[in-house]
Amino acid sequence: MSVATRTIHFTLNGAPVSATIAPHHTLLEVVRDTFGLNGARESCGQGLCGCCTLMVNGQSVSGCLTLAAFADGATVTTVENLAVDGKLSPLQAAFIECGAFQCGFCTSGFLLMATELLESNPRPTEGEIRNHLSGNLCRCATYPEVVRAVQLAAERMA
Amino acid sequence: MIPFELLEPRTLPEALGMLADDDTAVRPIGGGTALMLMMKASVFVPRRLVSLRGLGEALGRIELDAEGALCLGGTATLAALEASDLVRAHAPVITRALPHLSNVRVRHVATVGGALAHADPHMDLPTILAALDARVRIAGPAGHRTLPVDELITGYYETALARNEIITGVTIPAASAGKAAYIKCTTRAADDWPALGVAVNLACSAGRIDAARVVIGAATDKPTRVSGAEAALRGATFSGSTLDHAVTEAVRDAVAREVAYTSDAQGSAAYKRQLARVHIVRTLTAALEG
Amino acid sequence: MDTKVSPDQVIDAQQVGRSVPRMEGAAKVTGRAEYIHNLRLPGVLHGKVFRSRIAHGRILSIDTSAARAVAGVHSVVTGEDIRRIIPEPYYGPAFHDQPILALDKVRYVGEPVAAVLAADPHVAEYAAGLITAEYEELPAVFNEVEAATSSICVHDELKPAITFPDLKHLKGKRNTNVALDYKLRRGDVSAAFASAAHVFEHEFHTQHIMHTPFEPFVALAEPLDDSVTIHSSSQMPAYVRLEIARLLGWPENKVRARTAYLGGGFGAKVYVKIEPLVVALALLARRPVKMSLTMEEQFYVIGKHATTFRIKSAITADGRIAARKCEVFWNGGAYADIGPRVSQKSGFTSTGPYQIECAEIDSAEIYTNLPPAGAFRGFGIPQLVWAYESHTDIIARALKIDPLEFRRRNILHDGQEHPTGTVMRDAEFDEVLVRIAARMGWDAPFDRGTGTKRRGRGIAIGVKASIAPTTSFALVNVSADGSAVLFCNTIDMGQASNTANAQLVAEVLGIPAERVKVTQADTDVTPFDMGTLGSRSMFHMGHAVRLAAEHARTQLEALCAEGGLTYTGEQSVAQAFRKKFGMQAGNIFGVGHYTSRYQPADPATGMSKEVTPFWMIGGTGIELEVDTETGHVTILRMVNVVDAGRAINPRVVETQISGAALMQLGQTMTEEMVFSSAGELTNPSLAYYKIPGIHDMPATIENEAVEAETRNGPFGSKGVGESGTFGVSPAIANAIDDAVGVRLYSLPLTPESIYRAICAARGEPLED
Known part of the structure; x- marks a missing residue:
């Protein structure tokens, strides 16, 4: 298989970066394998579980369904960007406090989605929380704890 | 996935020039969520993808x-x-x-x-x-x-x-902007593709339906208009969100009789027919409630 | 480990019973927690598998030429290639029946036939898709009841591993698909049925299920000079080491198995799964090899048994269960895995948590041409409880006895004998029922709904024995500054075992739990443990950890005394070390091990005075609403109550109850592996195999561990990872019956199955 590569330039967690990619590479592969950021992970491979969630230009996307080429010129952030100087975000702290994860494999996705929700809707109802997180699956089924954690963080950020 | 050519035109004519009528391995890609699934499953193996993402200004x-x-x-x-x-x-x-x-x-x-x-x-x-x-x-x-x-x-x-x-x-x-409603009915997990989708759009004046469009989706091969139901609704009167029982029954019958329901993992045809009979009434009520 | 907690902050405060936050919490919320999924090694090759597309057939030829010709492919390996380094490449904990890659025959759709290695995983995947195979197709058998007597045999000859004495009699047996035939015979069952006031008989079914851990199976093997290191997402590193060493004919110390945090296990990752293949590929290639299965591929590795359960009860005039006959067929798939243990260890509890004087159980593990079935959270118990608690509810309703009252009348109490012959100890069945009823307001009036929305409620309770006899070892290493590290092979796959084990060490040493570090399993340094499964770890490893910490404390106290100091935790230890060695130097090792007691079943009766060191008990109460026009069910309230002994970490216990119950909710309502008539799985993806999402949660969920103490458990505790699953499925079916008067006998309880039952009940069956 001959592969035509190209170089893309984008902002990753606030820093300008570039990567040499092939058209069939996903953004998830590039974030993980080129930049060693392991918080986003491939699980279902179909954009249904949310383990691969990344933020592109401020919007959540499924990294496993996004071609890396489409990130050229974009701003990309990952779960690794949530804590600032080692200080956890209010949502991260609330997830720990409420026990909103068990195995932790899906947690990055839930955190990014919940962060996105609270940015646009600082006091969501339980229904709005469920709606926004309905595209994220947790096989350990910590959904009740996740909802509580988002509510707790929203209260604290108010 | 295996390598392919990815083109990113900036104009519509440019994009049209990159497509080919005779090559099934050349396709436009927009958001790519459906296409990526097909590519990952090797159901679709592209030779060339033409991205429409650069056309956002115009399209x-x-x-x-x-x-x-x-x-x-x-x-x-x-x-x-x-x-x-x-x-x-x-x-x-x-x-x-x-x-x-x-x-x-x-x-x-x-x-x-x-x-x-x-x-x-x-x-x-x-x-x-x-x-x-x-x-x-x-x-x-x-x-x-x-x-x-x-x-x-x-x-x-x-x-x-x-x-x-x-x-x-x-x-x-x-x-066409009338009193419209859509109900998505899933039969497995709550978040799923619909087993049935029912959309109605009613043009109304003073407690009377002047025209109706009734469409059944998901339970059929393609979105399907139900002309018998539309005919039964035309001229029907309503108070609040309630239609005459006779009209409702005629609509239910048409939805059950006229549409070819498919059997699949989300339910048998007979069950989907029942879902449609129930949900057409619920959709009409939602539309009239506005 | 939280170093911000000062060493002596909580000295003498109780560490056990405290809701210590998970030790790995910060790592998990920042995306930095280590999973084998993330492991990258220089020079690694990626392996991708070509799988059988037929259910049963003799391999005539495998054409790998097109795959080999792809640029970037390192090599293509078939079963015959593996024989070059492993002459007898068959593995399995109960039977040595599973080839690393198919040899001679394929036995299910999805069985690995060949593997491609390439540095680029995309290349390996593409090339694997170019492999073709020719087969002589053989007739196949899929249903467990048919397979029990079928002339179509999945294996020509049974090959039990030597590990289990109760499988010895199956060695060399031909013309059978029965891989275990557990029997219990207690009392005069025929007489009890002959004199019964009422006899009830039903047949129940459960479906094939997959665990779908979100970190799919992953393993990376590194061949070294004369040894191999296996990095694997495994619940059982010690067994991985044993089985790989056996396959290679190497001593155990030449095989190193290590893990990191697991992205879920739920029983999928016990024993060996893809490790033998990855090791074989790495040894053949003389390069590190990584295999990361996709979600789709996981469905072809292991699942949960589908079952058929025929149950029959003799009831006396005063509403007591005089006798029960249970016939359980477990669909084990093409390879036994640990299925025979599921069929036996769970099979012997088939009669439920009731006082039953006369009992007969036939529990059989059956080979079929489907993907293998093994351990899944609950180890077979949820399938059994589904049947016996549905059956029990039908009886109560038929006799017009309140379902709670009927259960309480028959429930086992401490000191009474379970049908196996083991006396119940520290088993709070009645209290679990009482607490469910209290939380549900069982005696209060209940809103039954109106029109097309009907409400109902139901309860169910189940029991599970632990897996015995099994052994755990632990090692506590105290450094010269007084800080402690626990070395143990219990795998933290989300159940917070590292946190709980740290609490045990801290409790014994009198230091804060936050100051104890727990290593990830690495068989080069962590001592033997049977594995993290079946809720055995809190009890078995808990004892080993307690003993190791006690052993360390004894030595620490002696060290302090030698220096004229009184032991008061870390600072006193640091002083004592400095006094003895003149500097901050040295270690104290505390070691502990524990083996549970077990008495093998009498071959004639299947009975034993000691089948388990402790009993797990879980019950669920459900309130729900049924849409009578569509069959849709809304769970309004779910109450889960368990006996977990004394909780080491109450918050973790609660999330374990909740998580287990909600996982079982999915298996009750939506999850099902659907096979075509040719044995092909039609829905191997989360798009079509529907696990519960956030909108599927009950409107209200309550979880409780009753006040209890396991007197023979470490600090009064016992396992809790599975108990929440037991009652869920039958409680929902019982509530549906209560709401709309229809009874369902097969899982999952889809809206269509409920609507069809409603139609049938009113004499207007829905056409097919």
Whole structure:
């Protein structure tokens, strides 16, 4: 298989970066394998579980369904960007406090989605929380704890 | 996935020139959520993908045309529709339905054109657009043409689009904006593709239905209008959100009798027929409640 | 480990019973937690598998030429290639029946036939898709009841591993698909049925299920000079080491198995799964090899048994269960895995948590041409409880006895004998029922709904024995500054075992739990443990950890005394070390091990005075609403109550109850592996195999561990990872019956199945 590569330039967690990619590479592969950021992970491979969630230009996307080429010129952030100087975000702290994860494999996705929700809707109802997180699956089924954690963080950020 | 050529045109003519009518391995890619699934499963192995992402300036707009019709650009994302005040004002049924269609991440990138061109019967938006009497705007090498939604989608994953055509947008006539509702019914997990989608759009005046469009989706190969139900509703009176029992029964019968339901993992045809009989009434009630 | 907690902050405060936050919490919320999924090694090759597309057939030829010709492919390996380094390449904990890659025959759709290695995983995947195979197709058998007597045999000859004495009699047996035939015979069952006031008989079914851990199976093997290191997402590193060493004919110390945090296990990752293949590929290639299965591929590795359960009860005039006959067929798939243990260890509890004087159980593990079935959270118990608690509810309703009252009348109490012959100890069945009823307001009036929305409620309770006899070892290493590290092989796959084990060490040493570090399993340094499964770890490893910490404390106290100091935790230890060695130097090792007691079943009766060191008990109460026009069910309230002994970490216990119950909710309502008539799985993806999402949660969920103490458990505790699953499925079916008067006998309880039952009940069956 001959592969035509190209170089893309984008902002990753606030820093300008570039990567040499092939058209069939996903953004998830590039974030993980080129930049060693392991918080986003491939699980279902179909954009249904949310383990691969990344933020592109401020919007959540499924990294496993996004071609890396489409990130050229974009701003990309990952779960690794949530804590600032080692200080956890209010949502991260609330997830720990409420026990909103068990195995932790899906947690990055839930955190990014919940962060996105609270940015646009600082006091969501339980229904709005469920709606926004309905595209994220947790096989350990910590959904009740996740909802509580988002509510707790929203209260604290108010 | 294996390597392919990825082209990123900046104009529509450029994009049309990159497509080919005779090569099944060349396709346009918008949000790519459906296409990527097919590529990852090797159901579709592209030779060339033509990205429509650079055409957003021209094809991504949501606006009213001179006649006051709502125009949704072909590359407008579902999230853009969800957030649009114009859509909320002129087609609130779309605004209300969107939070329950696919998931947030998909809605951020999936496009109106993609939902139509993919022709997956389990997509909700085509059923809603068909009830709104929407026309699909199509560009090709020979110029532009339009088709009603229910003529664009010809069958199970089949459309009247040529391989070198691109959906540039959808136009929802102002006159068609009536009391409309859509119900998505799932039968496995709550978040799933619909086993049945029911869309109704009622043009009403003073407690009377002047015209109706009734469309069944998901349980069928393609969004399907139910003319018997539309006929039964035409001229029917209602008070509050209640229709005459005889009208309701006629509508239920037409929905059960006229539509060819498919059996699949989401339910047998007989069960989906029952779901449709129940949900047509619930959808009508929701529409009349506004 | 939280170093911000000062060493002596909580000295003498109780560490056990405290809701210590998970030790790995910060790592998990920042995306930095280590999973084998993330492991990258220089020079690694990626392996991708070509799988059988037929259910049963003799391999005539495998054409790998097109795959080999792809640029970038390192090599293509078939079963015959593996024989070059492993002459007898068959593995399995109960039977040595599973080839690393198919040899001679394929036995299910999805069985690995060949593997491609390439540096680029996309290349390996593409090339694997170019492999073709020719087969002589053989007739196949899929249903467990048919297979029990079928002339179509999945294996020509049974090959039990030597590990289990109760499988010895099956060695060399031909013309059978029965891989275990557990029997219990207690009392005069025939007489009891002959004199019964009422006899009830039903047949129940459960479906094939997959665990779908979100970190799919992943393993990376590194061949070294004369040894191999296996990095694997495994619940059982010690067993991985044993089984790989056996396959290679190497001593155990030449095989190193290590893990990191697991992205879920739920029983999928016990024993060996893809490790033998990855090791074989790495040894053949003389390069590190990584295999990361996709979600789709996981469905072809292991699942949960589908079952058929025929149950029959003799009831006396005063509403007591005089006798029960249970016939359980477990669909084990093409390879036994640990299925025979599921069929036996769970099979012997088939009669439920009731006082039953006369009992007969036939529990059989059956080979079929489907993907293998093994351990899944609950180890077979949820399938059994589904049947016996549905059956029990039908009886109560038929006799017009309140379902709670009927259960309480028959429930086992401490000191009474379970039908196996083991006396119940520290088993709070009645209290679990009482607490469910209290939380549900069982005696209060209940809103039954109106029109097309009907409400109902139901309860169910189940029991599970632990897996015995099994052994755990632990080692506590105290450094010269007084800080402690626990070395143990219990795998933290989300159940917070590292946190709980740290609490045990801290409790014994009198230091804060936050100051104790727990290593990830690495068989080069962590001592033997049977594995993290079946809720055995809190009890078995808990004892080993307690003993290791006690052993360390004894030595620490002596060290302090030698220096004229009084032991008061870390600072006193640091001083004592400095006094003895003149500097901050040295270690104290505390070691501990524990083996549970077990008495093998009498071959004639299947009975034993000691089948388990402790009993797990879980019950669920459900309130729900049924849409009578569509069959859709809305769970309004779910109450889960368990006996977990004394909780080491109450918050973790609660999330374990909740998580287990909600996982079982999915298996009750939506999850099902659907096979075509040719044995092909039609829905191997989360798009079509529907696990519960956030909108599927009950409107209200309550979880409780009753006040209890396991007197023979470490600090009064016992396992709790599975108990929440037991009652869920039958409680929902019982509530549906209560709401709309229809009874369902097969899982999952889909809206269509409920609507069809409603139609049938009113004499207007829905056409097919």
